[in-house]
Amino acid sequence: MKKKGKIPEPTVARLPAYFRCLVRLKDNDVAVVSSKEMSLLTGVQSSQFRKDMSYFGEFGIQGLGYHVQGLIKKLASILQLDKLNSVVIVGVGNMGSALIRYPGFLKWNFDIKYVYDNDPRKIGKEINGMKIKDIRELTDEKDASIGIITVPRQFAQETADRLIRAGIKSLLNFTDVKLDVSSDVIVRNVYLPQELALLNYYRYSG
Amino acid sequence: MKKKGKIPEPTVARLPAYFRCLVRLKDNDVAVVSSKEMSLLTGVQSSQFRKDMSYFGEFGIQGLGYHVQGLIKKLASILQLDKLNSVVIVGVGNMGSALIRYPGFLKWNFDIKYVYDNDPRKIGKEINGMKIKDIRELTDEKDASIGIITVPRQFAQETADRLIRAGIKSLLNFTDVKLDVSSDVIVRNVYLPQELALLNYYRYSG
Numbered sequence: 001m002k003k004k005g006k007i008p009e010p011t012v013a014r015l016p017a018y019f020r021c022l023v024r025l026k027d028n029d030v031a032v033v034s035s036k037e038m039s040l041l042t043g044v045q046s047s048q049f050r051k052d053m054s055y056f057g058e059f060g061i062q063g064l065g066y067h068v069q070g071l072i073k074k075l076a077s078i079l080q081l082d083k084l085n086s087v088v089i090v091g092v093g094n095m096g097s098a099l100i101r102y103p104g105f106l107k108w109n110f111d112i113k114y115v116y117d118n119d120p121r122k123i124g125k126e127i128n129g130m131k132i133k134d135i136r137e138l139t140d141e142k143d144a145s146i147g148i149i150t151v152p153r154q155f156a157q158e159t160a161d162r163l164i165r166a167g168i169k170s171l172l173n174f175t176d177v178k179l180d181v182s183s184d185v186i187v188r189n190v191y192l193p194q195e196l197a198l199l200n201y202y203r204y205s206g
Numbered sequence: 207m208k209k210k211g212k213i214p215e216p217t218v219a220r221l222p223a224y225f226r227c228l229v230r231l232k233d234n235d236v237a238v239v240s241s242k243e244m245s246l247l248t249g250v251q252s253s254q255f256r257k258d259m260s261y262f263g264e265f266g267i268q269g270l271g272y273h274v275q276g277l278i279k280k281l282a283s284i285l286q287l288d289k290l291n292s293v294v295i296v297g298v299g300n301m302g303s304a305l306i307r308y309p310g311f312l313k314w315n316f317d318i319k320y321v322y323d324n325d326p327r328k329i330g331k332e333i334n335g336m337k338i339k340d341i342r343e344l345t346d347e348k349d350a351s352i353g354i355i356t357v358p359r360q361f362a363q364e365t366a367d368r369l370i371r372a373g374i375k376s377l378l379n380f381t382d383v384k385l386d387v388s389s390d391v392i393v394r395n396v397y398l399p400q401e402l403a404l405l406n407y408y409r410y411s412g
Contacts, residue, residue: 016400098304108399193314194222
């Protein structure tokens with residue numbers, strides 16, 4: 001992941017968790033939150049939280065804390081969650097199907113617009129009210145923001161290439177393939193065995 | 207995540223990706239790899255890779271690089287991937303079902319041993335050759351290493367409590383609930399809208 005702008009990457013990486021926490025506070029009608037409370041809720045030290053917020057000119061109210069609603073608005077704007085973002089999913093296998101039915105995306109303004117597969121037995125069928133399209137029809141998706149790759153690993157690179165050619169430059173890759181992309185393309189990888197391996201490490205160490 | 211031992215957390219966080227990369231090299235019959243090649247394959251700077259390896263007493267061979275097989279063995283030992291680790295999944299919804307059918311876990315020596323649900327329509331049915339057990343039977347799972355929580359958010363905390371009571375202290379949480387656990391329990395969270403939000407940030411910034 002390239003660094004862009006002047007906000008440190010670790011700070012950026014924490015923003016979605018802050019956002020998630022603040023939305024939960026708002027749902028519970030909390031209007032103001034202290035950095036100490038945020039620390040308890042997110043596990044990030046309160047001094048770190050205050051520093052992270054200061055990058056966005058948010059310093060809170062002396063002795064009181066931060067306006068929940070205001071901070072949500074700010075973070076939503078930074079993370080571009082204040083508008084609907086279209087998502088394309090390629091690969092309607094087990095993981096793809098689970099993601100298509102996953103209700104959490106729309107809550108964050110991510111809208112799954114099209115789903116594609118290369119299997120003739122799947123193409124044309126419906127899933128969650130959406131028709132599965134032929135991967136060969138994925139030629140122009142400039143309106144879409146993000147492409148999710150849930151194909152078998154042998155199709156991962158060609159799927160990435162196709163998404164990029166269609167105009168999608170932000171990819172979430174669920175395969176274990178390291179995608180070969182140009183520097184203007186952003187890739188994030190979700191590889192679940194790695195998560196388990198880290199749990200394993202911390203379980204046995206210390 | 208608590209820091210344990212003397213290896214920095216960012217180093218630990220990179221180990222699974224190194225492991226994944228090395229296994230792929232071995233599959234392609236590569237015997238020795240330079241830090242520069244590892245850098246190209248993982249996106250981690252070669253100086254950083256060398257530093258990370260030095261924490262484990264791995265310094266490579268001057269002008270040549272690192273023995274792939276030896277490094278795999280070392281990392282597998284550190285991440286406890288050199289033995290079978292039992293995994294329990296609670297919540298056989300869309301995500302749970304996808305994980306149960308996911309072939310990548312066993313490749314890393316994670317073996318899904320039991321799956322649980324609280325839905326009478328699911329309990330007793332088979333998925334991927336495993337019988338779905340009644341969550342109330344989850345009372346003693348000391349042989350299991352890791353619990354994966356894929357229940358609806360309102361059941362997340364009680365599921366965590368139950369897993370911990372049963373002796374499982376390493377949890378992978380797919381809900382957006384911040385689990386309240388004691389300090390000897392390790393939790394990692396996979397919340398996919400956060401991944402998309404980060405893609406969004408990097409797409410628009412810079």
